[in-house]
Amino acid sequence: MSVERETDQAADQTGRTDQAEPDERLRRGQARLAEITGRSGAEVMAALGEVAPDFARYIFEFGYGDVYSRPGLELRTRMLATVAGLVCLGHAARELHVHIGSALNVGATREEVVEVIMQMALYAGFPAALDALMIAKKVFAERGLAPPEG
Template structure:
């Protein structure tokens, strides 16, 4: 196991809520094990382990980038779950996703909010600026 991979796995474990094992044994790892390894080594072993930006900020960047580019689904959900684990409030995440409308358009922001609906409502309602039911 390379040092990059070990660092990447440690960081993914710090951020994940049990999804690391799912990723490592996912369909991607089954058909492209080298690519699955690279997906751990480069972003997490190399970039996330750098000292100049904290994990909280890195998760905010990841959420904003994924939402703005319209890449919802499992990747966005993983980063939203990691963000809440790091103490980023659900209200802050809603604001991040709303802000993505400025740069990615309303469809991207609406889809991101819909993709994370259940994660953002777990426990209590999130209503920045007030709920309008």
């Protein structure tokens, strides 16, 4: 099978080729980020602009334009998986804060976020889960999400 035919078949299965125009990937990534976070991402570009402008572009193109835009999982599921991964890292408080908020933005509930974090205590340890629960508590308070009655 020729390389061109393999590429065409890959495009048919995913809806795009691996050779997508960089500007298209950037636009797709910026749109997906805005959908998830409710922000344009301009602050990310500006913050990294003086240090590593290419890194910001990689975040948009690869992270949001390619990975978060893939078919197969709805955004709510992707964001809950992201929260779980960040809890397991145990050293990504800023990202965890952003992604807990993003999970809520795309339909995850307060209870689902808490359950995902508690589940990660088995794999990341209780200290990582406890730290993540404290971050979640801040996010919930910022959004006026009251704790469950009980």
